[in-house]
Amino acid sequence: MRIVITPEKCTGCETCVESCPYTAIVVKEGKAFITEYCQLCRACLGVCPEGAIKEVLEPGETPARKEEETDKYSGVWVFAEQRDGKAASVAYELLGVGRKLADDRHTGLSAVLLGASESEALELIKGGADRVFLSNNTLFGKFNDEPYSQILTLLIREHRPEIVLAGATPIGRSFLPRVAARLRTGLTADCTSLEIDKESGNLLQVRPAFGGNIMATILCPNNRPQMATVRPRVMKRGKRDEHRQGQIIHVKAEGLSSRTRVLDTIKEISDIAVNLQEAEVIVSGGRGLGDKKGFAMLEELAEALGGSIGASRAAVDEGWVPYSHQVGQTGKTVCPKIYIACGISGAVQHLVGMQSSDIIIAINKNPEAPIFGVATYGIVGDVYEVIPMLIKKIKENRSKE
Numbered sequence: 001m002r003i004v005i006t007p008e009k010c011t012g013c014e015t016c017v018e019s020c021p022y023t024a025i026v027v028k029e030g031k032a033f034i035t036e037y038c039q040l041c042r043a044c045l046g047v048c049p050e051g052a053i054k055e056v057l058e059p060g061e062t063p064a065r066k067e068e069e070t071d072k073y074s075g076v077w078v079f080a081e082q083r084d085g086k087a088a089s090v091a092y093e094l095l096g097v098g099r100k101l102a103d104d105r106h107t108g109l110s111a112v113l114l115g116a117s118e119s120e121a122l123e124l125i126k127g128g129a130d131r132v133f134l135s136n137n138t139l140f141g142k143f144n145d146e147p148y149s150q151i152l153t154l155l156i157r158e159h160r161p162e163i164v165l166a167g168a169t170p171i172g173r174s175f176l177p178r179v180a181a182r183l184r185t186g187l188t189a190d191c192t193s194l195e196i197d198k199e200s201g202n203l204l205q206v207r208p209a210f211g212g213n214i215m216a217t218i219l220c221p222n223n224r225p226q227m228a229t230v231r232p233r234v235m236k237r238g239k240r241d242e243h244r245q246g247q248i249i250h251v252k253a254e255g256l257s258s259r260t261r262v263l264d265t266i267k268e269i270s271d272i273a274v275n276l277q278e279a280e281v282i283v284s285g286g287r288g289l290g291d292k293k294g295f296a297m298l299e300e301l302a303e304a305l306g307g308s309i310g311a312s313r314a315a316v317d318e319g320w321v322p323y324s325h326q327v328g329q330t331g332k333t334v335c336p337k338i339y340i341a342c343g344i345s346g347a348v349q350h351l352v353g354m355q356s357s358d359i360i361i362a363i364n365k366n367p368e369a370p371i372f373g374v375a376t377y378g379i380v381g382d383v384y385e386v387i388p389m390l391i392k393k394i395k396e397n398r399s400k401e
């Protein structure tokens with residue numbers, strides 16, 4: 001699809017220039033032109049008083065679906081990715097949020113599981129799914145873009161879910177865009193919150209935008225399904241119910257093909273990364289620590305609590321701690337039982353990486369610091385006074401045990 005301006009109709013009035021969020025329309029010698037910055041967002045369509053701007057389809061392209069067709073879609077789907085035949089943790093987190101969305105829409109929650117066994121599908125039912133589309137075809141054992149996108153597209157075309165969620169993992173990031181493109185629908189990557197708009201029933205997809213400087217709510221009102229990816233550890237798992245019943249639908253994977261073959265998968269070994277994301281307690285330091293020595297104090301606290309060290313980007317940029325410890329939008333997303341933020345202001349880019357933690361304890365000398373807005377417990381004070389006291393108390397209590 002292309003957006004074109006008919007020069008004969010254009011009067012050079014510049015109405016369209018304002019409408020473009022990407023400043024991709026310029027007026028030269030009394031005529032408007034679309035530049036290479038055009039993102040095909042369609043914001044300019046309809047603004048020209050002369051009707052000079054129009055959408056042109058490439059050969060073989062089909063026009064976007066009409067709004068009324070959205071009614072024919074129902075149900076929330078979660079793509080449950082697996083590794084070595086076991087559903088990944090992110091699948092259960094998506095079932096957690098998916099359950100809430102499905103209940104709000106008074107519809108069912110389904111999971112799609114490829115390359116795994118029936119016992120794994122039953123686990124997904126216990127994790128919140130009403131039904132699981134399962135294929136244990138060997139074609140899906142190891143992740144491969146082509147057959148994965150082919151089968152998911154076929155299933156979505158047949159069953160017409162209104163919402164499809166997947167993990168913002170290397171797998172989800174790799175093949176979900178292909179599926180969305182084939183279905184000619186939208187895909188919002190790296191969502192930090194998902195909710196249903198009570199009035200319209202649309203999915204409100206919240207994610208950082210414009211370099212992380214704002215949180216944008218993205219809608220896909222005219223096309224279905226509404227597709228979104230979510231990073232691991234951003235959403236909370238739903239409650240597991242051992243007695244939950246559901247349906248397993250065996251999917252036939254016939255006629256699928258792939259031009260590529262996965263020969264081997266090599267795991268990257270990164271102890272720190274695994275430690276931080278699996279840690280139940282994280283003691284995190286920011287610029288308020290003042291210098292590198294502050295992290296030695298945090299390590300003592302983390303050790304007393306059996307936790308790991310996290311950091312804000314400011315602390316990483318100062319060179320006090322390696323990047324692998326950074327929590328936030330451009331670092332890791334964590335969800336420990338306890339997150340202790342020491343001398344961290346609570347910028348939105350930091351919060352998106354840790355706000356799902358069960359308990360957040362903030363220590364900051366500024367009572368107005370935004371971190372207190374998400375904290376379960378807030379301590380207004382100097383980290384160099386508060387933390388030694390905490391370490392002393394914890395050690396005293398430990399010695400009594």
Ligand SMILES: Cc1cc2nc3c(=O)[nH]c(=O)nc-3n(C[C@H](O)[C@H](O)[C@H](O)COP(=O)(O)OP(=O)(O)OC[C@H]3O[C@@H](n4cnc5c(N)ncnc54)[C@H](O)[C@@H]3O)c2cc1C
Nearest residue numbers: 212286287288312313314328329330331343345350365383
């Ligand atoms: C595109 C983009 C991506 C980003 N990604 C990330 C990211 O992944 N992670 C991240 O963390 N940030 C990220 N940032 C940066 C983010 O915007 C903030 O600049 C950063 O989080 C601030 O770190 P901070 O809270 O440690 O420092 P500051 O904002 O400087 O806050 C320091 C805090 O310490 C307190 N303080 C000072 N002295 C003491 C003391 N002695 N005792 C107690 N409290 C004290 C102060 O009151 C203040 O609240 C990103 C920014 C952008 C634009």
